[in-house]
Amino acid sequence: MGQTFAVGLDVGGTDVKAALVDDEGTIAFKTSRPTEPARGADAVLADMADLSQTVVAEVGVSKSSVVGVGIGAPGPLSPRRGIILKAANLPRFKNVPIRDEVSRLVGLPAVLANDGNAAAYGEFWVGAGRDVADMVMLTLGTGVGAGVIVEGRLLSGHFENAAELGHTVVQPGGLLCSCGQRGCLEQYASATNVARRVIDAIEAGAESSLSNTPGGVSAITSKHLVDAVSQGDPLAKQIWEDACRYLAIACLNAERSFNPAMIVLGGGMSAAGALLLDSVRRNRDQHRWSLMDDIAEIVLAQVGNDAGVIGAAGLMFADLRGD
Amino acid sequence: MGQTFAVGLDVGGTDVKAALVDDEGTIAFKTSRPTEPARGADAVLADMADLSQTVVAEVGVSKSSVVGVGIGAPGPLSPRRGIILKAANLPRFKNVPIRDEVSRLVGLPAVLANDGNAAAYGEFWVGAGRDVADMVMLTLGTGVGAGVIVEGRLLSGHFENAAELGHTVVQPGGLLCSCGQRGCLEQYASATNVARRVIDAIEAGAESSLSNTPGGVSAITSKHLVDAVSQGDPLAKQIWEDACRYLAIACLNAERSFNPAMIVLGGGMSAAGALLLDSVRRNRDQHRWSLMDDIAEIVLAQVGNDAGVIGAAGLMFADLRGD
Numbered sequence: 133m134g135q136t137f138a139v140g141l142d143v144g145g146t147d148v149k150a151a152l153v154d155d156e157g158t159i160a161f162k163t164s165r166p167t168e169p170a171r172g173a174d175a176v177l178a179d180m181a182d183l184s185q186t187v188v189a190e191v192g193v194s195k196s197s198v199v200g201v202g203i204g205a206p207g208p209l210s211p212r213r214g215i216i217l218k219a220a221n222l223p224r225f226k227n228v229p230i231r232d233e234v235s236r237l238v239g240l241p242a243v244l245a246n247d248g249n250a251a252a253y254g255e256f257w258v259g260a261g262r263d264v265a266d267m268v269m270l271t272l273g274t275g276v277g278a279g280v281i282v283e284g285r286l287l288s289g290h291f292e293n294a295a296e297l298g299h300t301v302v303q304p305g306g307l308l309c310s311c312g313q314r315g316c317l318e319q320y321a322s323a324t325n326v327a328r329r330v331i332d333a334i335e336a337g338a339e340s341s342l343s344n345t346p347g348g349v350s351a352i353t354s355k356h357l358v359d360a361v362s363q364g365d366p367l368a369k370q371i372w373e374d375a376c377r378y379l380a381i382a383c384l385n386a387e388r389s390f391n392p393a394m395i396v397l398g399g400g401m402s403a404a405g406a407l408l409l410d411s412v413r414r415n416r417d418q419h420r421w422s423l424m425d426d427i428a429e430i431v432l433a434q435v436g437n438d439a440g441v442i443g444a445a446g447l448m449f450a451d452l453r454g455d
Numbered sequence: 456m457g458q459t460f461a462v463g464l465d466v467g468g469t470d471v472k473a474a475l476v477d478d479e480g481t482i483a484f485k486t487s488r489p490t491e492p493a494r495g496a497d498a499v500l501a502d503m504a505d506l507s508q509t510v511v512a513e514v515g516v517s518k519s520s521v522v523g524v525g526i527g528a529p530g531p532l533s534p535r536r537g538i539i540l541k542a543a544n545l546p547r548f549k550n551v552p553i554r555d556e557v558s559r560l561v562g563l564p565a566v567l568a569n570d571g572n573a574a575a576y577g578e579f580w581v582g583a584g585r586d587v588a589d590m591v592m593l594t595l596g597t598g599v600g601a602g603v604i605v606e607g608r609l610l611s612g613h614f615e616n617a618a619e620l621g622h623t624v625v626q627p628g629g630l631l632c633s634c635g636q637r638g639c640l641e642q643y644a645s646a647t648n649v650a651r652r653v654i655d656a657i658e659a660g661a662e663s664s665l666s667n668t669p670g671g672v673s674a675i676t677s678k679h680l681v682d683a684v685s686q687g688d689p690l691a692k693q694i695w696e697d698a699c700r701y702l703a704i705a706c707l708n709a710e711r712s713f714n715p716a717m718i719v720l721g722g723g724m725s726a727a728g729a730l731l732l733d734s735v736r737r738n739r740d741q742h743r744w745s746l747m748d749d750i751a752e753i754v755l756a757q758v759g760n761d762a763g764v765i766g767a768a769g770l771m772f773a774d775l776r777g778d
Contacts, residue, residue: 207746208746265613266613287605290587290715290751291749292714293747294714296711296712299711299746300712301704301707302624304626304704311745312743312744312746378627381624381627384623385712386712388620388623389617389618389712389713391611391612391614393613393614421622421636422634424531424540424616427614428613
């Protein structure tokens with residue numbers, strides 16, 4: 133176990149996850165609690181502080197060995213100012229100074245990062261990207277989160293909202309996204325949206341073994357879809373392949389834009405394993421660039437659901453180093 | 456005039472441009488010579504060295520006040536190794552150690568950069584981007600070159616070929632690009648390709664005032680197209696609007712990816728001025744992101760054709776500073 137620790141918090145619409153993480157990226161203890169964002173920001177902030185103190189107490193380390201609290205949260209937010217500007221999944225969080233409030237309540241320094249960025253940093257620090265300096269991660273969950281590591285540091289951008297790759301346009305004039313744009317990657321390749329596309333297709337009359345999903349068609353999830361793909365269901369295969377084709381375009385565009393050593397696919401959809409990876413790679417290779425042979429390796433995430441808390445803690449350590 | 460100087464070279468398929476540039480980015484003297492790449496790399500390298508010595512001699516400064524030679528050239532290339540890997544416009548340049556050869560011939564240090572990156576650095580140093588630290592530039596010429604400045608430095612990437620935004624896919628399954636991909640931005644928004652699309656449309660039977668272009672339909676350039684757009688030609692307007700729509704998507708994707716303060720449009724097509732800028736801005740605003748109000752300013756390049764030589768010289772100064 134490392135010498136020093138940081139608390140990592142990952143605030144989502146459903147749960148607040150918390151972990152005490154050592155300076156080598158190993159979780160000493162973790163726990164979580166329902167977010168219940170309808171209670172308002174103050175109640176959630178109090179829970180975040182309480183969870184932070186809980187994970188320190190459970191491990192039994194002295195507070196002096198805990199360097200601070202790293203917080204991953206849905207954006208758009210401002211890491212520099214430590215403020216959540218607004219967040220679709222936390223409707224009552226508008227301009228909330230989450231970093232300074234948690235810091236005050238816990239009595240430790242704190243840093244704030246976009247949740248997609250925190251997860252990317254976790255994979256970079258101790259996961260799939262631990263041996264590279266330039267990495268792009270896509271987290272395929274409710275939405276499509278992302279993070280970009282350039283020369284070992286998170287890319288931030290002038291307005292602190294770089295790497296919103298889920299909202300790059302992959303289909304001009306395509307599906308309307310909740311963000312206001314049309315044709316966003318998120319509409320084609322998030323776990324939520326691939327399930328949505330199956331439901332819409334079946335409700336529009338398409339045949340599929342998924343029509344018999346327990347709980348009804350509206351209960352179909354990306355996990356059901358993946359099972360149906362494995363069993364050869366034609367509709368499921370078509371929608372899955374389509375998602376992978378758009379993911380391949382997103383990988384290609386990330387490659388031309390950032391030219392990373394590695395592109396990491398994580399989030400709920402990455403549970404499909406080779407079914408995801410092989411199809412994205414195959415679709416990417418159909419577009420292969422003739423001008424240069426060196427291409428990014430596309431791999432699956434390794435850290436899983438803990439990437440967010442580990443990455444948030446890692447960003448706290450990085451902040452202390454001045455990175 | 457500044458105290459020290461750098462030579463800037465911009466090697467294209469048609470011309471080698473050379474300038475002596477002071478440490479404030481002002482050109483003291485510039486000249487150019489036809490590249491004639493069919494002569495082979497050695498002859499072109501000798502010309503590059505000769506032009507370097509010419510611009511120093513013309514200004515009459517001592518060689519000790521010249522810090523080195525910055526070279527912008529078509530890629531893919533390796534700035535770290537100083538080598539052009541291969542270049543569509545310089546067919547006889549394969550794995551040419553251009554940096555060290557020019558350095559040896561001139562007797563000064565040298566640096567090598569992708570031409571799109573060099574032009575972007577020129578605009579960042581003394582042009583449209585001089586007051587920002589995070590900037591994206593698209594150069595709309597024979598192809599679509601690009602460069603991305605992150606926190607005052609060129610984004611390089613693990614394989615040293617970041618910011619190839621002309622080869623990001625903006626139309627899945629779209630027009631075949633010479634790079635091997637389909638739907639690249641370059642196919643929709645380079646000066647060459649918008650002209651090509653007009654020619655193809657007229658040859659396929661579309662009506663347009665451009666049918667009467669002196670020299671025949673095959674002589675149509677983007678400049679003719681812009682004139683026809685100004686005069687209200689419907690075919691010209693449609694193809695121009697289409698190009699601007701794809702440029703807007705590229706701007707949007709650059710914004711989500713890099714989140715710069717500014718996106719600069721340069722190259723031959725930017726001579727269209729407000730006709731380009733207004734249409735790209737209008738198309739971008741139709742996609743406006745609801746999650747955040749802060750957006751990059753889209754502006755025209757200010758340095759024009761000298762951006763490449765100025766930027767190359769600027770990169771030589773930056774290299775000496777350790778940037």
